[in-house]
Amino acid sequence: MIAARGIWLKAGGRSLLADVSLEMRPGEVLVLAGPNGAGKSTLLKILAGEVTPGAGQVTLEGRPLPAWHPRDLARRRAVLGQHVGVAFPMLARDVVALGRLPWHGHPAETARDAEAIAAAQAEASVTHLAPRAHATLSGGERQRVHLARALAQLDGAGMPAALMLDEPTASLDAGHRAALLRLLRRLAGRGLAVLVVLHDLQEAAFVADRVALLEQGRLLACGPPDVALDPALLERVYGLPFRHLPGLGPIPLLAEGALTPG
Amino acid sequence: MHIARVVPAMRVGIDRTPWVLAGGLVVLLAAMAAGVLLGPARISPGGLGAVLADALGLADLPDAFRRDAAVLGVIRAPRVLLAAIIGAGLGAAGAAMQGLFRNPLADPGLIGVSAGAALAAVAAIVFGATLFGVAAGALGLWMLPLAAFLGGLAATLLMARLGNVGGVTGVATLLLAGVAVNALAGALTGLLIFTADDRQVRDITFWTLGSLAGARWEQVPVVAALVGLPTLGLIALARPLDALLLGEAEAFHLGHRVETVKRVAVTLAAIAVAAGVAFTGLIGFVGLVVPHLLRLGFGSGHRLVLPGSALLGGALLVLSDLAARSLAAPAELPVGVVTALIGAPFFLWLLRRAAGAQA
Numbered sequence: 001m002i003a004a005r006g007i008w009l010k011a012g013g014r015s016l017l018a019d020v021s022l023e024m025r026p027g028e029v030l031v032l033a034g035p036n037g038a039g040k041s042t043l044l045k046i047l048a049g050e051v052t053p054g055a056g057q058v059t060l061e062g063r064p065l066p067a068w069h070p071r072d073l074a075r076r077r078a079v080l081g082q083h084v085g086v087a088f089p090m091l092a093r094d095v096v097a098l099g100r101l102p103w104h105g106h107p108a109e110t111a112r113d114a115e116a117i118a119a120a121q122a123e124a125s126v127t128h129l130a131p132r133a134h135a136t137l138s139g140g141e142r143q144r145v146h147l148a149r150a151l152a153q154l155d156g157a158g159m160p161a162a163l164m165l166d167e168p169t170a171s172l173d174a175g176h177r178a179a180l181l182r183l184l185r186r187l188a189g190r191g192l193a194v195l196v197v198l199h200d201l202q203e204a205a206f207v208a209d210r211v212a213l214l215e216q217g218r219l220l221a222c223g224p225p226d227v228a229l230d231p232a233l234l235e236r237v238y239g240l241p242f243r244h245l246p247g248l249g250p251i252p253l254l255a256e257g258a259l260t261p262g
Numbered sequence: 263m264h265i266a267r268v269v270p271a272m273r274v275g276i277d278r279t280p281w282v283l284a285g286g287l288v289v290l291l292a293a294m295a296a297g298v299l300l301g302p303a304r305i306s307p308g309g310l311g312a313v314l315a316d317a318l319g320l321a322d323l324p325d326a327f328r329r330d331a332a333v334l335g336v337i338r339a340p341r342v343l344l345a346a347i348i349g350a351g352l353g354a355a356g357a358a359m360q361g362l363f364r365n366p367l368a369d370p371g372l373i374g375v376s377a378g379a380a381l382a383a384v385a386a387i388v389f390g391a392t393l394f395g396v397a398a399g400a401l402g403l404w405m406l407p408l409a410a411f412l413g414g415l416a417a418t419l420l421m422a423r424l425g426n427v428g429g430v431t432g433v434a435t436l437l438l439a440g441v442a443v444n445a446l447a448g449a450l451t452g453l454l455i456f457t458a459d460d461r462q463v464r465d466i467t468f469w470t471l472g473s474l475a476g477a478r479w480e481q482v483p484v485v486a487a488l489v490g491l492p493t494l495g496l497i498a499l500a501r502p503l504d505a506l507l508l509g510e511a512e513a514f515h516l517g518h519r520v521e522t523v524k525r526v527a528v529t530l531a532a533i534a535v536a537a538g539v540a541f542t543g544l545i546g547f548v549g550l551v552v553p554h555l556l557r558l559g560f561g562s563g564h565r566l567v568l569p570g571s572a573l574l575g576g577a578l579l580v581l582s583d584l585a586a587r588s589l590a591a592p593a594e595l596p597v598g599v600v601t602a603l604i605g606a607p608f609f610l611w612l613l614r615r616a617a618g619a620q621a
Contacts, residue, residue, distance in 0.1 A: 074517030088562035
């Protein structure tokens, strides 16, 4: 539904992205993986329409992103950034309610605001945090509140929508990580196109329908986890030995000796 | 999805914005009534009744109440109206700039408008009689406000140009450009004061302290248009400013053209503040204190903070002006002194409170 074709982006004489083509499909979790500085976040920003590529184009349902009114775009795709702060004191509930802003002027949807907010809070398990001040929440709790905001944004009008998340598990504990990954699977099951930047390759293998592996701005591989997370490929990218755990399928683990001081 | 249907009212709460704004309107109207009825010259209830009856065309004004009619209709009414509109403009512009810059200390001074207006006003006072002799004669009492208005807009324009790098207006760059423009305008103002004579220095001092003593009816429509309309425009920016609470990228993700919002907000705030200070001189703290008070009491949503700041900003300036002309009667305190006397300690208290909350 969101497709990038031949994306190039240069900055300071260096190619941040070089000839990347990628498609987000409804009902699918697409993981962006790769080392630090590979261009994952930049690619996410380009797919979100936030950054304009130097060459190539991104389309939503065949129409280039710049041709969409930002409000119509906002009704079809939501973004959960890495570090989202709030400038002034706000209740968690009011932060989630900001997700409904794009639906202003859509009478049928604004009538459902309360319902959409409550549903999003329940999905992100932040209902109990709703009456608390955003500033008093822990990093992981904030992350989930902003996830709820993104979900509230996409709750409406019954059209296929896209959710983009940049390292959403970064500040979550093991329990909430698992809950988030399961939630992403559920959302894809409902027809959402999900794009998620992950560093943890085991998480990637668990949640992904497809993995896009980036290195220095180039798309090395894009396909099901057993293809894109091939141990030989990962060893080339990360410079560390990987192996698949027998009996668990294509879940990459660091091989024995990978962390031996040398 | 099911949870939502069971307990939506409990989870979401009741939107109290309309009630708070209705309360703000009551406060403003009460302040305006006090501003018209109270003051150094006492108006008897009989006098008030006679003036009202005359104004409504119910009865002719008895000669005994001519003085009351003049005090109410000619002196106080336009003064209170100007204070209400200009205070509303300062309050809304302050709230909008804080939202735009995502900074609780932002006020319209940051976009250079006050410093630019002051520079132009001082230039008009110092050079008015000589350099612009002909124009000054034609413009009369309008020369100083016109100069201050244009000076404020010019400074903001300069700041916006300086803050714009490659078509993108970075908030940090804009803040630094504002600091630079403020410093430059301040230095030039200092130079002009250095060359001014004693009477001009006195005029300059009183202008920079602010006063509504010069209020006249013919100024009311001008201020209503140049301050009132931009204030309404700022209030209409509540949703994009709400989105900006999360940051610029997030505001775009939520469907807003951030560059357009920035340009429109800065332009409207500059017009409202420049036109306001043009008629009153510099008035500080209204745009800083009122939005903070509202955020503290009722949260940071701009659908409440923006119109609320307009209503309470108007009320604060009307009451400050009432205090300014009553406290030292028959002399008048500069109204900027009164707003700062109320505002500065209050602001210090806010800072202490915020520091305490973070500790």
